[in-house]
Amino acid sequence: MRYFIDLAYDGSAFHGWQIQPNAISVQEILEKALSIAFQQNIAVVGAGRTDAGVHAKQLIAHVDVEDKINEAQLQFKLNTLLPDEVAINSIYQVQEEAHARFDAVARQYKYYVSTSKDPFSRDYSYYIKKSLDIDKMNEAAKILYDYKDFKCFSKSKTDVFTYNCDISFAAWEQKENLLVFTIKADRFLRNMVRAIVGTLLEIGLHKLDVEDLHHIIKSRNRSEAGKSVDAKGLFLTQVEYPNSILIK
Template sequence: MGRKNKRRRYRLTLEYDGTNFSGWQKQMDARTVQGDVLKGAVRVFGEVPMDLQGCGRTDAGVHALEYVAHLEVVADIGPHEVARKLNQTLPKDIAVKSVEAAGLRFHARHNCIARSYIYQLRTEKSAFGKRYDWWVQAELDLPAMQHAGSLMTGMHDFAAFAEKKELKKSTKVLIHKIEVFTEKEILKIRVVGSHFLWHMVRRMVGIMVEVGCHRLTKENIQNILEGHSDVLPAHHTAPGAGLFFEKAFYDSEGLAEFLKE
């Protein structure tokens, strides 16, 4: 007699091009990453009870380098085979980088202690950049941008960056690190935080660019964080195309090592 299938939970690491998605979270009337992965899982496992949860929401157009999700399903398939079969059935703009066996207590979002994003922008036009970076048509003061980032590092109330519906809950966020650096002709801004509000990273980037263009000052940022500024971060939201979910962290040691780099 064959072995009876039981509930299994897999930890998935995904890479996706978010250009043609309305974000991660499943929606009834839009294409989403969660929706497409669930459809792929149905083709792999059949119509069985399953649950797919991600480590956080990503906005429409936002990409991911190492996005973590967990898939719970009644099955008896090894992780390597799950990865192979999912990659065969998923669309070309989603790739499964790895699949690991996880305990039933592992939760991609609840167990995640920090997340990092990278935002890419250019000051020179590129024919290939539209999907993956923001073309800022100005000279940027990078030291000023880095200093602006340092002002937003630490525990702050980011209510000014939040949507109205988020104000009912705590808007305090711990920002572990913000760095500004260049790789070839691309300027990158890395933001590492405990979690993020809706559009928060894109609004932080937009404010930093305004500082880099000398249209805002460090005093403006301090006033925004203290809640008495007429500058609205929502008016400076950077485009979604330049934003990449970089990494999810599940242990303090791994986070500490990453922050040292």
């Protein structure tokens, strides 16, 4: 039987989602907790990777077990076993062929920029002292809808077959002293959101013009885009699936 695990985590203490040698990851921590709970080795498959230091308010992973489980009891047990930085939001049964990564139809990220010095948000936002032209940043964000190939925002050494992504939403909004960038797409390339944010911030600082974004995207050259902003301000906030994968 296959179950989806909906979890959240503070990425500060982890070297990303995916298991890797000589570094602690969220996937490793979750698999260890599940293995203790079931008294056997358990593996999970995540909806995607998050880089070191990136947070998640919702990441979905799937797990296969032999018998039907009590979802509430397992959620409670896992939350007892997991460190404070990781929490299970929910667990629910899905169709046997449902896949946490390949069946996801959309993913949403938010990036937080602090516009004033704030000791309480410094670990979860990127602080910029200079004033930003939010209107220009939003004007530029709309340009993203006109393109599919975003190689210019991708990490240089990455093993992907295509750089195409379908961005369905991208916009900035001011929430008191926080500037929040929300972006939604069917998929994202490694480092893509942080590179987009870095480029849009340069437009907001008037270091680049709005129209420069067309040239940057068409160049397919990472060095043409802005720098990648800090991981600490980035949150994976939502992963969407078709209703057909659910067990009614």
